[in-house]
Amino acid sequence: MGWAATGFHWGWSKTSVTEMQVDEITGLEFPVTTNRLVFGVEILVVSLLLAGVSFGASFAFEKNNSRENQLT
Amino acid sequence: MIINKFAKWMLCAGLAAAAGTVEAGPIEFDFKDPKKVNNALFLLDAPLESISGTATGISGKITFDPAKPASTKGKITLDAKTLHVDNPVMREHMLDKGWMDVAKHPKIEFVAEKFTNVKTTGTKTEAKIVGKFTVKGVTKKITVPVTLTYLKGMLAKRNRVPGDLLVLRSDFTIKRSDYNIKPGDNEEKVSDEIEIKLRVAGAAPQGK
Numbered sequence: 001m002g003w004a005a006t007g008f009h010w011g012w013s014k015t016s017v018t019e020m021q022v023d024e025i026t027g028l029e030f031p032v033t034t035n036r037l038v039f040g041v042e043i044l045v046v047s048l049l050l051a052g053v054s055f056g057a058s059f060a061f062e063k064n065n066s067r068e069n070q071l072t
Numbered sequence: 073m074i075i076n077k078f079a080k081w082m083l084c085a086g087l088a089a090a091a092g093t094v095e096a097g098p099i100e101f102d103f104k105d106p107k108k109v110n111n112a113l114f115l116l117d118a119p120l121e122s123i124s125g126t127a128t129g130i131s132g133k134i135t136f137d138p139a140k141p142a143s144t145k146g147k148i149t150l151d152a153k154t155l156h157v158d159n160p161v162m163r164e165h166m167l168d169k170g171w172m173d174v175a176k177h178p179k180i181e182f183v184a185e186k187f188t189n190v191k192t193t194g195t196k197t198e199a200k201i202v203g204k205f206t207v208k209g210v211t212k213k214i215t216v217p218v219t220l221t222y223l224k225g226m227l228a229k230r231n232r233v234p235g236d237l238l239v240l241r242s243d244f245t246i247k248r249s250d251y252n253i254k255p256g257d258n259e260e261k262v263s264d265e266i267e268i269k270l271r272v273a274g275a276a277p278q279g280k
Contacts, residue, residue, distance in 0.1 A: 011121035014158035018126055023109045025230040026223070026239045026273040030109040031126040033156065
């Protein structure tokens with residue numbers, strides 16, 4: 001969700017965003033950097049892995065619970 | 073009466089010519105820019121996404137003669153601490169000992185020694201500069217293409233001070249292995265070639 005909310009960025013995470021502007025007099029392009037957190041693809045991968053592990057773990061616990069129910 | 077008028081006219085013409093003579097000649101442009109418009113962009117190829125960064129700590133002086141652009145000389149210096157990439161971990165690594173070691177090598181310099189293949193059209197001069205490029209304490213003689221644009225009287229519009237501007241653009245490529253920046257290391261992750269785009273403007277206030 002956080003990855004999507006910060007703009008579906010397919011590169012690495014970054015804590016600032018640099019955009020280019022043009023100086024009217026000289027016509028030179030120059031960078032303007034603003035501090036902004038953008039989640040990268042590594043956050044997406046880690047989130048998906050955690051979600052997968054949690055999903056798998058939920059099955060393991062479900063089986064244990066059903067066995068305990070059968071015994072009692 | 074007519075002779076008197078002629079003498080006055082000649083005097084005015086002489087003064088104008090003298091003023092013109094004083095104004096002509098080499099002009100020193102200062103590239104220190106507190107507005108941080110002057111910048112260098114750098115780009116390295118990498119598997120997930122290209123590493124692109126900026127640097128704005130530019131200073132230096134260039135002497136330019138509009139009548140003789142081939143005689144241009146000077147030095148542009150970049151404060152290596154201002155090298156910036158948007159990823160904080162990457163930035164830390166880049167400035168650290170292994171890569172740029174900015175604590176030990178705080179300056180990146182280009183000293184222009186000779187202009188060749190000079191072609192001037194109006195206010196624009198295209199040429200190749202032969203000069204010495206210093207990165208991480210290693211100096212190499214390189215030749216880079218450059219475009220100079222002389223903007224006479226335009227400093228007033230930019231800084232509200234009468235004077236001229238000199239805009240310099242140059243795109244060139246260096247190899248990090250030539251400058252002892254992790255030579256041969258991690259080339260599958262970070263390319264050996266570094267594309268550099270220099271975009272700077274120097275100011276020459278009148279009367280200086």
